[in-house]
Amino acid sequence: MLTLLHHNISVCAQKVRLALYEKGLPWEGREIDLMKQEHLTPEFLRINPKGLVPVLIHDDTPICESTVILEYIEDVFPSSPLRPASALGKARMRTWTKIPDEGLHVACASVTYASAFVHQLRSNHDRHEWEERLKKLPDRARAARQRKILEQEFEAPFVKDAVLLHDKVLREMNDALDASLWLAGDEFTLADIAIVPYVTRLDRLGLEGMWAALPNVKSWFDRVQARPSFDLAVTAFRSNSYDDELKKQGVDVWPQVAALLEA
Ligand SMILES: N[C@@H](CCC(=O)N[C@@H](CS)C(=O)NCC(=O)O)C(=O)O
Numbered sequence: 230m231l232t233l234l235h236h237n238i239s240v241c242a243q244k245v246r247l248a249l250y251e252k253g254l255p256w257e258g259r260e261i262d263l264m265k266q267e268h269l270t271p272e273f274l275r276i277n278p279k280g281l282v283p284v285l286i287h288d289d290t291p292i293c294e295s296t297v298i299l300e301y302i303e304d305v306f307p308s309s310p311l312r313p314a315s316a317l318g319k320a321r322m323r324t325w326t327k328i329p330d331e332g333l334h335v336a337c338a339s340v341t342y343a344s345a346f347v348h349q350l351r352s353n354h355d356r357h358e359w360e361e362r363l364k365k366l367p368d369r370a371r372a373a374r375q376r377k378i379l380e381q382e383f384e385a386p387f388v389k390d391a392v393l394l395h396d397k398v399l400r401e402m403n404d405a406l407d408a409s410l411w412l413a414g415d416e417f418t419l420a421d422i423a424i425v426p427y428v429t430r431l432d433r434l435g436l437e438g439m440w441a442a443l444p445n446v447k448s449w450f451d452r453v454q455a456r457p458s459f460d461l462a463v464t465a466f467r468s469n470s471y472d473d474e475l476k477k478q479g480v481d482v483w484p485q486v487a488a489l490l491e492a
Pocket residue numbers: 239240241242263268280281282283293294295296334366
């Protein structure tokens with residue numbers, strides 16, 4: 230029995246849902262409402278002391294960290310493989326799955342907060358409420374970044390670096406996709422799954438101009454969206470106001486992003 234503790238638009242939860250649907254595995258979802266701070270309750274923190282979704286519970290055992298979860302699913306349910314068979318293929322695949330853990334995920338959170346969440350938080354919570362929430366976050370560096378974005382929005386210095394890191398990854402993707410249909414070869418693998426949510430997030434923020442001059446990324450993203458797993462794991466979970474707000478607010482930062490990329 231597989232139970233996923235997740236949130237509808239969480240990028241890391243999207244990764245795990247994509248893998249579950251690609252492999253046709255039955256699973257049950259338990260929505261953790263991040264805005265209501267359900268990930269910071271003592272009950273949730275006992276399951277994941279980092280206070281983060283997703284968590285996959287297999288029978289009674291919780292597994293945390295989306296990259297670890299993806300490999301766990303492959304090990305336990307090897308049919309419909311999402312990992313290349315050869316050692317070299319696996320190495321290529323893991324070069325991509327490491328990218329979110331080495332900075333892209335934090336960069337994505339920075340761009341998302343600065344473009345959209347900051348406006349939502351300001352309209353839904355007063356400063357005191359937000360401070361109380363920040364105090365509870367187990368990851369103090371994450372809390373510090375969020376506080377800085379509340380103060381400086383898009384002008385926070387690391388937001389610019391976050392945009393540039395996305396640009397770097399998109400360019401690396403474009404180069405890799407010169408040689409093969411998917412990121413780690415001619416099969417769709419965990420390499421693609423690891424990156425799909427981050428490109429989707431830029432798209433939802435209205436920043437698709439970031440790959441206007443990268444044709445391989447555009448055709449890769451078209452192929453990704455044509456897979457049934459995308460509708461099931463991503464689109465089906467979009468039907469809430471946060472996501473609409475993401476697009477609306479993100480459009481506003483496109484001129485700043487475009488200027489940064491030109492510079
Ligand atoms: N490295 C973790 C990151 C998980 C993560 O950052 N989850 C976000 C949603 S995408 C979260 O739970 N955020 C809660 C918060 O910001 O307080 C993974 O890959 O699972």
